[in-house]
Amino acid sequence: MASPMIQVRNVSKRYQRGGEILQVLDGLDLDMEEGRFYALMGPSGSGKTTLLNLVGGLDRPDSGEVVVADAPVGQLSGAALSRWRADNVGFVFQSFNLIPVLTALENIELPLSLTPLSRAKRREHAYFALELVGMKDRAHHRPNQLSGGQEQRVAIARAVATDPRVILADEPTGDLDRDSADQVLDLLVRLNKEMKKTILMVTHDPRAANHAQRVVHLDKGRLERVVEVDKAQAADTSTTEG
Ligand SMILES: Nc1ncnc2c1ncn2[C@@H]1O[C@H](COP(=O)(O)OP(=O)(O)OP(=O)(O)O)[C@@H](O)[C@H]1O
Numbered sequence: 001m002a003s004p005m006i007q008v009r010n011v012s013k014r015y016q017r018g019g020e021i022l023q024v025l026d027g028l029d030l031d032m033e034e035g036r037f038y039a040l041m042g043p044s045g046s047g048k049t050t051l052l053n054l055v056g057g058l059d060r061p062d063s064g065e066v067v068v069a070d071a072p073v074g075q076l077s078g079a080a081l082s083r084w085r086a087d088n089v090g091f092v093f094q095s096f097n098l099i100p101v102l103t104a105l106e107n108i109e110l111p112l113s114l115t116p117l118s119r120a121k122r123r124e125h126a127y128f129a130l131e132l133v134g135m136k137d138r139a140h141h142r143p144n145q146l147s148g149g150q151e152q153r154v155a156i157a158r159a160v161a162t163d164p165r166v167i168l169a170d171e172p173t174g175d176l177d178r179d180s181a182d183q184v185l186d187l188l189v190r191l192n193k194e195m196k197k198t199i200l201m202v203t204h205d206p207r208a209a210n211h212a213q214r215v216v217h218l219d220k221g222r223l224e225r226v227v228e229v230d231k232a233q234a235a236d237t238s239t240t241e242g
């Protein structure tokens with residue numbers, strides 16, 4: 001059997017604030033399989049963003065191992081880590097984080113500038129990603145000329161433009177109305193189903209979590225449980241609620 005796409009082994013992370021030590025992750029063990037869509041839930045402060053940052057190589061554990069796409073992410077540093085990140089992960093944030101002075105197309109081209117692709121190829125890939133998220137007609141709009149939902153779709157296009165194996169999304173629907181949230185969630189489902197992306201999405205919203213296949217529950221830096229989403233029941237809940 002193939003090894004899991006994401007392996008978290010006995011990972012601990014603490015922060016020091018003033019004289020106080022805050023144990024954010026405490027001996028966490030977690031495997032996530034390739035090609036699956038995971039939702040990550042848990043109370044505020046339970047360590048969700050911290051875990052996402054470790055998996056994406058934006059931060060490193062104090063102890064334990066983080067292996068993602070066969071790379072010992074927790075041990076890489078400097079140029080090797082940047083290179084690995086550019087090749088393997090796409091990030092999506094709650095507040096979109098698009099560059100205001102760049103157009104949608106230019107925002108998507110940005111991560112491609114870290115690849116050896118020619119200028120023409122970069123443009124081609126960026127257009128392909130824009131089309132994928134249904135935003136080709138907004139290629140030359142700047143972020144402030146887009147709705148929140150559209151901005152997030154451009155951000156998702158930016159995350160997939162380099163064709164990463166893993167997509168990490170931190171509350172991607174947190175700032176969106178219900179319709180825009182549904183579009184973003186449907187898009188993530190498609191990226192998982194059609195492009196086989198492994199997705200880890202932090203969310204506080206059980207409706208959003210129902211779009212995933214498995215829900216990982218964290219509490220106080222520990223794994224509480226992993227729950228398989230019952231798709232029939234999930235569909236039922238989303239039509240009867242609200
Ligand atoms: N750089 C830092 N320095 C000090 N403490 C930090 C740092 N980053 C996070 N923390 C603390 O670690 C704990 C976990 O933070 P984290 O952001 O992982 O929580 P979260 O589960 O994502 O919460 P939320 O749902 O509110 O986003 C919090 O108590 C937070 O204040």
Ligand SMILES: [Mg+2]
Pocket residue numbers: 048049050170
């Ligand atoms: Mg968070």
